[in-house]
Amino acid sequence: xxxxxxxxxxxxxxxxxxxxxxxxxxxxxxxxxxxxxxxxxxxxxxxxxxxxxxxxxxxxxxxxxxxxxxxxxxxxxxxxxxxxxxxxxxxxxxxxxxxxxxxxxxxxxxxxxxxxxxxxxxxxxxxxxxxxxxxxxxxxxxxxxxxxxxxxxxxxxxxxxxxxxxxxxxxxxxxxxxxxxxxxxxxxxxxxxxxxxxxxxxxxxxxxxxxxxxxxxxxxxxxxxxxxxxxxxxxxxxxxxxxxxxxxxxxxxxxxxxxxxxxxxxxxxxxxxxxxxxxxxxxxxxxxxxxxxxxxxxxxxxxxxxxxxxxxxxxxxxxxxxxxxxxxxxxxxxxxxxxxxxxxxxxxxxxxxxxxxxxxxxxxxxxxxxxxxxxxxxxxxxxxxxxxxxxxxxxxxxxxxxxxxxxxxxxxxxxxxxxxxxxxxxxxxxxxxxxxxxxxxxxxxxxxxxxxxxxxxxxxxxxxxxxxxxxxxxxxxxxxxxxxxxxxxxxxxxxxxxxxxxxxxxxxx
Ligand code: ADP
Numbered sequence: 001x002x003x004x005x006x007x008x009x010x011x012x013x014x015x016x017x018x019x020x021x022x023x024x025x026x027x028x029x030x031x032x033x034x035x036x037x038x039x040x041x042x043x044x045x046x047x048x049x050x051x052x053x054x055x056x057x058x059x060x061x062x063x064x065x066x067x068x069x070x071x072x073x074x075x076x077x078x079x080x081x082x083x084x085x086x087x088x089x090x091x092x093x094x095x096x097x098x099x100x101x102x103x104x105x106x107x108x109x110x111x112x113x114x115x116x117x118x119x120x121x122x123x124x125x126x127x128x129x130x131x132x133x134x135x136x137x138x139x140x141x142x143x144x145x146x147x148x149x150x151x152x153x154x155x156x157x158x159x160x161x162x163x164x165x166x167x168x169x170x171x172x173x174x175x176x177x178x179x180x181x182x183x184x185x186x187x188x189x190x191x192x193x194x195x196x197x198x199x200x201x202x203x204x205x206x207x208x209x210x211x212x213x214x215x216x217x218x219x220x221x222x223x224x225x226x227x228x229x230x231x232x233x234x235x236x237x238x239x240x241x242x243x244x245x246x247x248x249x250x251x252x253x254x255x256x257x258x259x260x261x262x263x264x265x266x267x268x269x270x271x272x273x274x275x276x277x278x279x280x281x282x283x284x285x286x287x288x289x290x291x292x293x294x295x296x297x298x299x300x301x302x303x304x305x306x307x308x309x310x311x312x313x314x315x316x317x318x319x320x321x322x323x324x325x326x327x328x329x330x331x332x333x334x335x336x337x338x339x340x341x342x343x344x345x346x347x348x349x350x351x352x353x354x355x356x357x358x359x360x361x362x363x364x365x366x367x368x369x370x371x372x373x374x375x376x377x378x379x380x381x382x383x384x385x386x387x388x389x390x391x392x393x394x395x396x397x398x399x400x401x402x403x404x405x406x407x408x409x410x411x412x413x414x415x416x417x418x419x420x421x422x423x424x425x426x427x428x429x430x431x432x433x434x435x436x437x438x439x440x441x442x443x444x445x446x447x448x449x450x451x452x453x454x455x456x457x458x459x460x461x462x463x464x465x466x467x468x469x470x471x472x473x474x475x476x477x478x479x480x481x482x483x484x485x486x487x488x489x490x491x492x493x494x495x496x497x498x499x500x501x502x503x504x505x506x507x508x509x
Contacts, residue, residue: 025045026045026046027046028045028047028129029047029131030047030113030129030130030131031044031045031047031048031050031051031052031129031130031131031132032044032045032047032048032127032128032129032130033048033059033064033067033127033128033130034125034126034127034128035064035125035126035128036123036124036125036126037123037124037125039063039064039065039071040061040062040063040064041059041060041061041062041063041064042060042061042125043060044056044059044060048067048130051102051108051130051132052067052100052101052102052103053102053103053104054103064128066101067100067101067130068098068100068101068110068112068128068130069100069101070098070099071098071112071128073096073098095111095112095113095129095131096111096112096113096114097109097110097111097133097137098110098111098112100130108132108134109132109133109134109136109137109138110130110131110132110133110134111130111131111133112128112129112130112131113128113129113131114126114127114128115127115128115129150172151172151174154172154174154175155174155175155176157174157176158176159176159254159255159256160174160176160177160180160234160253160254160255160256160257161173161174161176161177161252161253161254161255162174162177162188162252162253163241163250163251163252163253164209164250164251164253165249165250165251166213166248166249166250166251167192168192168193168206168209169190169191169192170188170189170190170191170192170196171189171250172185172189173185173188173189177255180225180227181196183196192206193205193206194206197225201223201224201225204223205223208221208223208236208238209238209251209253212238212239212240212251213240213248213251216240216242216248217239217240218237218238218239218240219237219238219239220235220236220237220238221235221236221237221238222234222235222236222258222262223236223255225255231259232257232259233257233258233259233262234255234256234257234258234259235255235256235258236253236254236255237253237254237256238251238252238253238254239251239252240252279347280347283344283347283348284344284348286340286341286343286344287341287344287345287348289340290337290338290340290341290344291341293333293337294334294337297330297333297334297337298334300326300330301327301330301331301334304323304326304327304330305327307323308320308323308324308327332458335464336452336464339452339464339465339466340451340466342466342470343451343466343469343470343473346395346470346473346474346477347473347477350392350395350477351392351393351394351395352392353390353391353392353478354390354391354392354393355388355389355390356388356389356390356391356392356393356396357386357388358386358387358388358389358396358422358431359385359386361393361396361397361400362382362386362400362420363382364397365397365400365401365404366380366382366404368401369401369404369405369408372405372408373408376408376411376414376415376416377414377415377416378408378411378415378416378417378418379415379416379417379418380404380417380418380419380420381417381418381419381420382419382420383420383421383422386420386422387422387424387429389429389498389500390478390498390499390500390501391478391498392474392477392478395474395477395478396474396478396498398470398471398474399470399471399474399475399496400420400433402467402468402470402471403433403471403494404418404420404433405467406435406467406468406494407433407434407435407437407492408435409461409462409463410435410437410438410461410492411435411436411437411438412436412437412438412439412489412491416435416436416437417435417436418433418434418435419432419433419434419435420432420433420434421434425497427499427500427501428480428497428498428499428500429497429498429500430495430496430497431495431496431497431498432493432494432495433493433494434491434492434493434494435491435492435493436490436491437491437492438488438489439486439487439488439489439490439491439492440455440484440486440488440492441455441488442486445483445484445486448468448484449468449469449471449472449482450469451465451466451469452464452465452466452469453465453469468482471494471496475496475497475498478498478499479498479499479501480496480497480498480499481496481497482494482495482496482497483495483496
């Protein structure tokens with residue numbers, strides 16, 4: 001029994017088929033135009049009128065170029081591609097993108113598929129299936145514009161900027177990045193760091209990338225890369241790009257060249273270390289030297305005294321004077337050595353900084369100096385409610401003691417007046433010890449803080465010139481500053497600051 005489906009179609013079948021085919025033709029989502037050999041339109045479906053804005057009747061007989069001015073090019077392209085004469089299945093759907101013209105003169109983007117048809121007696125028709133792709137084109141154009149804007153933005157930045165996908169492949173590399181690696185964007189995009197840099201560096205980069213992508217948090221790293229003039233160091237800030245659902249799908253990196261800054265920091269650190277070392281060495285030297293000098297000096301002094309006692313009678317006046325000069329010299333040297341020892345102990349014997357009540361410190365100092373105060377008949381005033389600061393209590397007492405005793409020592413016409421005050425600043429407290437003494441010429445304002453620098457002879461004012469040097473060293477150890485403001489003949493004001501945060505990295509708590 002023959003299969004009815006495979007039976008040869010009868011004329012009735014063909015009529016039915018034609019009717020259905022016509023329906024299909026009319027309902028097709030594409031505009032379908034059939035043109036003859038001369039390019040004149042012979043048949044159109046309903047979609048053509050809708051797409052191009054004509055009445056169906058208007059189009060019959062019109063040249064197809066009226067709708068698709070570039071149709072010849074489409075035919076040509078189709079020809080060149082070789083599918084114009086191929087079995088239909090090959091070229092169906094392989095559209096050519098062109099622009100088409102509507103009746104109202106507006107242009108639309110279309111995709112045309114051409115299907116040639118051989119009819120009997122060599123009649124040739126061409127079926128053009130036209131699809132409106134304006135929306136897609138518009139979206140593509142908008143995307144391209146956005147891409148161009150992004151590139152322009154990235155390229156005009158002086159920083160090195162790139163975007164990688166979650167697997168580490170470059171999606172974008174701005175101009176500075178391209179200059180850095182001497183590769184163009186086309187070569188970089190799609191590659192990973194392993195393909196662009198040496199394995200050790202690439203490993204570091206991707207370690208950093210992974211951290212940012214896994215934590216989802218922006219971070220900064222120091223990354224090194226080889227530039228034209230050797231290795232450069234970059235501050236590399238990396239942050240994830242997230243999709244609408246908050247998922248990290250890419251990573252953006254911005255590199256700023258900090259080589260010069262880094263070198264400067266390193267040089268500074270080196271200098272600070274050198275300075276610290278040489279300071280420590282100097283301190284050690286001063287300590288050892290002064291310590292070891294004491295013994296021979298004591299010997300000189302005691303034998304000179306012995307000489308005076310035993311043989312004084314046999315010496316004339318000059319001889320006695322000479323011995324006295326010798327003893328005096330030895331004593332002075334002893335004072336200097338003691339001063340030097342005290343100076344070197346500021347660094348070596350310093351105690352941790354602890355909360356120190358300045359009221360107590362100052363009242364102790366005044367008690368120590370009571371005799372001198374009484375002798376000078378001095379008038380001392382102290383601000384009420386002095387603060388508590390973080391300090392080495394003994395050393396800060398030493399500072400107040402040196403300043404107050406100088407104020408008593410370098411007094412002018414009596415009565416000497418000394419005033420101790422303070423003011424709180426943002427991050428420090430400033431103390432002032434003010435006197436009405438002889439004052440200091442401005443050109444000596446810095447020098448007096450140096451070791452053994454004095455402005456007077458021993459005869460005028462006793463002293464070794466170490467007091468202010470010790471004060472300066474102590475204050476600097478606390479992270480503060482010390483300076484003098486003075487009007488010669490009227491008095492001096494010694495100012496010093498103590499930071500509210502501990503100096504020397506010692507919290508003392
Ligand atoms: P010393 O008091 O042993 O001379 P200092 O280092 O304490 O050493 O002081 C250095 C010099 O600074 C003093 O010799 C003096 O010339 C000057 N000086 C210090 N304090 C005062 C003051 N309150 N008024 C005037 N001059 C001062």
